[in-house]
Amino acid sequence: MTIFALTADQSNTVLSIAEGVDCDDGYSRENPFYNQTRQYGERSGPLRIGLIRSDQLAFFGDEGYANAYSDTLKILREDASIEFEELDFAPFVEAAKLLYEGPWVTERYLATQPLIDDSPEVMFPVVRGIIEPGKDALASDLFTAQYRLQELKQECDAILDRFDCLLTPTAGRFFTVDELLEEPVLRNSQLGHYTNFMNLLDMSGLALPTVFTQQGLPFGVTLVAPAFGDRRLLSIAKRFETMFDLPLGALGESRESLPVNPVASPKHIDVLVCGAHLKGLPLNWQLTERGATLKECTQTASVYRMYALAGGPPFRPGLVLDEQQGAAIDVEIWRVPSEHFGSFVAGIPAPLGIGKVRLQDGSYVSGFICEPYGLEGSKEITQLGGWRAYLKELAS
Amino acid sequence: MTIFALTADQSNTVLSIAEGVDCDDGYSRENPFYNQTRQYGERSGPLRIGLIRSDQLAFFGDEGYANAYSDTLKILREDASIEFEELDFAPFVEAAKLLYEGPWVTERYLATQPLIDDSPEVMFPVVRGIIEPGKDALASDLFTAQYRLQELKQECDAILDRFDCLLTPTAGRFFTVDELLEEPVLRNSQLGHYTNFMNLLDMSGLALPTVFTQQGLPFGVTLVAPAFGDRRLLSIAKRFETMFDLPLGALGESRESLPVNPVASPKHIDVLVCGAHLKGLPLNWQLTERGATLKECTQTASVYRMYALAGGPPFRPGLVLDEQQGAAIDVEIWRVPSEHFGSFVAGIPAPLGIGKVRLQDGSYVSGFICEPYGLEGSKEITQLGGWRAYLKELAS
Numbered sequence: 077m078t079i080f081a082l083t084a085d086q087s088n089t090v091l092s093i094a095e096g097v098d099c100d101d102g103y104s105r106e107n108p109f110y111n112q113t114r115q116y117g118e119r120s121g122p123l124r125i126g127l128i129r130s131d132q133l134a135f136f137g138d139e140g141y142a143n144a145y146s147d148t149l150k151i152l153r154e155d156a157s158i159e160f161e162e163l164d165f166a167p168f169v170e171a172a173k174l175l176y177e178g179p180w181v182t183e184r185y186l187a188t189q190p191l192i193d194d195s196p197e198v199m200f201p202v203v204r205g206i207i208e209p210g211k212d213a214l215a216s217d218l219f220t221a222q223y224r225l226q227e228l229k230q231e232c233d234a235i236l237d238r239f240d241c242l243l244t245p246t247a248g249r250f251f252t253v254d255e256l257l258e259e260p261v262l263r264n265s266q267l268g269h270y271t272n273f274m275n276l277l278d279m280s281g282l283a284l285p286t287v288f289t290q291q292g293l294p295f296g297v298t299l300v301a302p303a304f305g306d307r308r309l310l311s312i313a314k315r316f317e318t319m320f321d322l323p324l325g326a327l328g329e330s331r332e333s334l335p336v337n338p339v340a341s342p343k344h345i346d347v348l349v350c351g352a353h354l355k356g357l358p359l360n361w362q363l364t365e366r367g368a369t370l371k372e373c374t375q376t377a378s379v380y381r382m383y384a385l386a387g388g389p390p391f392r393p394g395l396v397l398d399e400q401q402g403a404a405i406d407v408e409i410w411r412v413p414s415e416h417f418g419s420f421v422a423g424i425p426a427p428l429g430i431g432k433v434r435l436q437d438g439s440y441v442s443g444f445i446c447e448p449y450g451l452e453g454s455k456e457i458t459q460l461g462g463w464r465a466y467l468k469e470l471a472s
Numbered sequence: 473m474t475i476f477a478l479t480a481d482q483s484n485t486v487l488s489i490a491e492g493v494d495c496d497d498g499y500s501r502e503n504p505f506y507n508q509t510r511q512y513g514e515r516s517g518p519l520r521i522g523l524i525r526s527d528q529l530a531f532f533g534d535e536g537y538a539n540a541y542s543d544t545l546k547i548l549r550e551d552a553s554i555e556f557e558e559l560d561f562a563p564f565v566e567a568a569k570l571l572y573e574g575p576w577v578t579e580r581y582l583a584t585q586p587l588i589d590d591s592p593e594v595m596f597p598v599v600r601g602i603i604e605p606g607k608d609a610l611a612s613d614l615f616t617a618q619y620r621l622q623e624l625k626q627e628c629d630a631i632l633d634r635f636d637c638l639l640t641p642t643a644g645r646f647f648t649v650d651e652l653l654e655e656p657v658l659r660n661s662q663l664g665h666y667t668n669f670m671n672l673l674d675m676s677g678l679a680l681p682t683v684f685t686q687q688g689l690p691f692g693v694t695l696v697a698p699a700f701g702d703r704r705l706l707s708i709a710k711r712f713e714t715m716f717d718l719p720l721g722a723l724g725e726s727r728e729s730l731p732v733n734p735v736a737s738p739k740h741i742d743v744l745v746c747g748a749h750l751k752g753l754p755l756n757w758q759l760t761e762r763g764a765t766l767k768e769c770t771q772t773a774s775v776y777r778m779y780a781l782a783g784g785p786p787f788r789p790g791l792v793l794d795e796q797q798g799a800a801i802d803v804e805i806w807r808v809p810s811e812h813f814g815s816f817v818a819g820i821p822a823p824l825g826i827g828k829v830r831l832q833d834g835s836y837v838s839g840f841i842c843e844p845y846g847l848e849g850s851k852e853i854t855q856l857g858g859w860r861a862y863l864k865e866l867a868s
Binding site: 103223227398 | 504606616741761822843845
């Protein structure tokens with residue numbers, strides 16, 4: 077489905093109306109929670125954006141577009157919180173080529189049956205010339221191409237996983253009608269160079285205008301993410317819109333931005349641990365087996381008292397906020413894949429739970445909290461500054 | 473991948489060694505956390521099992537097998553915590569037929585190339601007769617069949633979603649070698665009646681022996697779940713093993729069961745809410761938009777004091793355990809899809825968090841807890857017995 081709109085706000089509204097599961101369509105899927113309307117907003121904080129490796133960029137001889145791409149990046153680089161890194165675009169290009177050069181053309185044949193079987197003469201000859209071979213393509217070629225596509229998809233997904241999104245030119249150049257009529261298949265394939273991989277690889281894309289070329293032609297970039305990345309891309313586009321000084325279409329409408337909540341990355345949830353879940357300690361597997369990685373060894377704000385709770389093993393600490401008599405406590409922050417954080421929380425026995433813990437800079441992160449009654453029979457260890465120091469003292 | 477073993481314990485061990493992502497295989501997938509070795513154990517608590525509708529069962533004339541199936545169910549029904557419900561098996565059977573009667577035979581052709589192209593005479597003629605047509609199958613037939621398969625998969629997934637697993641006879645009957653040689657294709661298709669849908673529908677299956685027929689033939693059933701249901705099925709099988717009085721293979725080995733932890737259903741996490749998340753209240757969307765459903769309106773154990781916290785809107789309560797002066801508090805329990813529970817927890821601001829709350833029967837469920845400092849400036853409302861009563865009092 078494609079939405080044409082003047083702003084990210086408008087696209088989000090149209091998408092909210094158009095989206096939803098169609099139970100009569102076997103390919104229809106539930107929109108996951110992280111991609112629902114409420115997840116649309118200004119994408120705050122640092123961004124990590126993938127760019128096509130310079131030697132893999134293609135502008136098909138159009139220097140104006142090449143310069144417009146550079147200009148776009150120059151403007152985006154003014155925001156120091158956006159980090160750019162080049163990636164290998166080759167597997168995306170190989171997937172793109174499968175669309176018209178591989179057996180997927182057969183899907184177009186099926187979509188135009190019985191028209192193309194019964195009245196082929198009514199079709200535009202160029203289009204018919206592309207679609208007709210789809211009738212005779214072999215199942216063995218399709219399976220072979222699907223196997224290859226699956227390999228490419230695995231590769232491309234792994235690449236995208238390192239970024240908030242991929243940013244490409246939307247088109248390498250524009251062509252005049254005469255140029256298109258002259259070599260329709262080649263020109264179409266060039267026009268789709270940065271887009272033809274999207275459907276085959278099950279990805280979502282968002283194109284937005286950024287600058288005009290010196291020749292006065294419109295230029296824009298496309299943001300790419302895996303399927304159901306729509307709200308993430310819309311949120312990034314909303315942030316980008318303010319960075320480019322562009323009119324809203326040709327009618328000079330004024331830009332009125334809807335107020336939205338800042339939205340963070342939905343892929344991971346950071347969790348602060350301070351006891352048996354620390355790296356190397358007995359419950360750390362509950363993080364590592366969920367695919368969590370250690371993000372940072374740090375300290376809380378200087379407002380916590382720490383207690384060694386009664387009972388065990390495993391022996392467990394309790395953090396209690398105390399603005400007056402608290403101290404900074406050694407902790408670790410782990411990045412847990414969002415979809416597995418829930419089972420982690422559900423597995424924590426009373427009196428502990430997951431709430432919010434304050435860091436030195438005043439920000440809060442999900443972390444272990446302790447119910448008041450859980451402190452009965454416990455021993456205060458705040459003065460040791462952390463759980464590892466306490467374990468060391470126990471062992472000595 | 474198929475594992476043959478004497479017990480669920482052994483299967484789990486072999487699977488633990490054999491499993492893992494193969495980055496050189498485009499179809500290889502990460503084993504999700506809920507299917508890892510540690511999730512194997514005795515499947516405790518109630519089970520909801522899907523059975524094939526009686527009129528859709530096929531035993532191909534074998535009364536001994538029909539009786540053995542009834543005997544198996546009779547034994548399983550002795551466990552009152554197992555609930556059975558009949559389901560429509562037709563879409564599974566239609567998918568099964570696609571395996572040999574549809575263009576997937578072409579995958580077998582590709583797997584046997586170049587042998588079947590260059591030296592067809594070395595292949596067993598019956599096998600060659602099945603595979604050879606795969607060479608000429610059309611891509612258009614394959615796409616058409618894949619579309620249909622996708623519809624069937626959506627239907628079958630929705631059916632399975634209502635159950636812990638589907639239980640079928642493993643085979644409708646056994647055939648003698650003479651019978652197989654006489655009509656190899658038909659007999660093979662009958663043997664695969666209850667299994668041929670599995671790979672095409674991306675499901676996991678576990679076959680276990682249950683009883684002998686009156687004629688002394690072995691009979692067994694197959695448990696079916698979506699892909700990555702392995703540990704769930706193994707855990708259910710471990711529970712079933714103790715219900716059938718069977719020798720361990722022909723060599724009379726003794727059954728030694730490994731100690732394991734009880735394992736519950738990993739699909740949903742129940743969460744107890746007591747304030748603004750109650751049905752109809754301002755934050756309830758945080759549950760419903762995650763696909764959560766109301767499981768129960770109930771009360772806590774009589775050990776909680778309830779406070780209306782300072783600040784707001786939204787106005788929020790805090791539950792604090794107090795064995796001496798506590799009371800039973802009105803609460804709701806919502807079933808949240810596991811993969812979305814993490815983002816729910818991460819969105820809860822201090823001083824609240826998710827820990828464990830005790831119910832009347834002494835069991836604990838995930839639910840809202842409150843840090844001690846959060847009670848500053850709050851008002852005790854325990855005597856009202858719940859948040860709705862407090863809102864009513866506020867409004868009056």
